[in-house]
Amino acid sequence: MERKDAEPLSSVIQQYLHAIGADTRIREIRAMQKWDEVVGRVISRDTIDIELRQGVLTVKFKSPLIRNEIFARRSDIIRKMNEAAGENIIKTINIR
Numbered sequence: 001m002e003r004k005d006a007e008p009l010s011s012v013i014q015q016y017l018h019a020i021g022a023d024t025r026i027r028e029i030r031a032m033q034k035w036d037e038v039v040g041r042v043i044s045r046d047t048i049d050i051e052l053r054q055g056v057l058t059v060k061f062k063s064p065l066i067r068n069e070i071f072a073r074r075s076d077i078i079r080k081m082n083e084a085a086g087e088n089i090i091k092t093i094n095i096r
Contacts, residue, residue: 033082055091
């Protein structure tokens with residue numbers, strides 16, 4: 001028996017991920033992986049924790065100086081992170 005309407009497996013997986021809501025989380029994880037590339041090695045080394053949920057990127061730092069630097073550059077970092085991710089997934093940065 002031959003199927004005429006067979007879909008590629010990647011398409012079926014994408015549909016499944018979308019149906020269970022996991023596609024958004026995967027995009028968030030991919031965006032977080034761009035952090036080191038966007039901010040550079042010095043800031044990246046000072047980063048304690050990073051999390052992205054529902055458009056809010058929460059980042060914790062060891063140094064108050066780095067925290068102030070990120071606060072001053074947050075609009076630019078959001079733009080660069082979204083460019084690196086290929087979509088506007090980050091709306092704001094919460095700095096701790």
